[in-house]
Amino acid sequence: MTPSTSEDVEVFAGWFNSLLANVESVIKGKRDEVAMALVCVFAEGHLLLEDVPGTGKTVLAKSIANSIEGTWSRVQFTPDLLPSDVTGGLVFNQNDGAFELHKGPVFSNVVLADEINRASPKTQAALLEVMEERHVTIGTATHDVPRPFVVIATQNPVEQAGTYRLPEAQLDRFLMRTSLGYPDEASEIAVLKSSASGASAESLSAVIQTDGVHKMIDVASRLYLDDQIQAYIVRLVTATRNMPELRLGVSTRGAIALMRAARSLAASQGREYVNADDVKMVAPAVMAHRMLLTPDSELKRVDPLDLARQVLDSVETPSAVRAS
Helix, strand or coil: CCCCCHHHHHHHHHHHHHHHHHHHCCCCCCHHHHHHHHHHHHCCCCEEEECCCCCCHHHHHHHHHHHEECCEEEEECCCCCCHHHHHEEEEEECCCCEEEEEECCCCCCEEEEECHHHCCHHHHHHHHHHHHHCEEEECCEEEECCCCCEEEEEECCCCCCCCCCCCHHHHHCCCEEECCCCCCHHHHHHHHHHHHCCCCHHHCCCCEEHHHHHHHHHHHHCCECCHHHHHHHHHHHHHHCCCCCEEECCCHHHHHHHHHHHHHHHHHCCCCECCHHHHHHHHHHHHHHHCEECHHHHHCCCCHHHHHHHHHHHCCCCCCCCCC
16 A cells, blocks of 8 residues: 655645635634544544534534535434434335335435434444444345445433433444533634524535545545554553553554544644654544443543543653654
């Protein structure tokens, strides 16, 4: 595999900044959070947005979807939602006397899974195969979903009535979990002015075509990654597996996710190689939701994000590594 060149990443950074500016026209005062969400998209990973109601989770998801020229769909997860409502199924056609495939909303480039923790575990599990394998098995046949394929899910961590906690296997399939939080005063005023003028996620125009998204994903996946950086990533995830506060540390899938996210971040900065700072920047969003607390730690309200930062402080950082 030929490593990405400086020209490749220069083009990547240009498109990335255009997308960032487009989404920022709706999401005010959250540049770093929006950039991290786009890093996840171009690592071809799935994004979990977890925050209190009214902070713009769904607006961010819709803004990203509308900024990418491709197909997108939204699924409002509810307790009575069935797996076939997500994946589709076989419907009998009486005229032809045969079963026909009716594709569900997962057959889109971007799938917005709103309030994903309100659906039953059975329905949540319907996403497991497609999130990992990028295809859906219906009956005896397997059907590929369009590429790129990204699931952007939202959930409210405060109100737990009528919700179902996401299982470990589901959480592990999200490359990143992030949140927006409340904006500062100036940004919130800008939100009010923007809303009053009619600006919305629905009004955004696409700034890049699907072919361009494919090329950006390819550029990020070919960024130079030195052996020292790979070893650093492995040391980070290994350290989480020995923490007394955790009953489960970061998986090997998590290590791969950390590598992919670091490559995407480096490309967004116009750099053709990954350094340790890239890994440190994405590590909390990639690792924290994969770090499952012991019951005692949950009672003490230990924050996995704090544990992720503790790991970053304790593991020796390699020196900066440039592409050879």
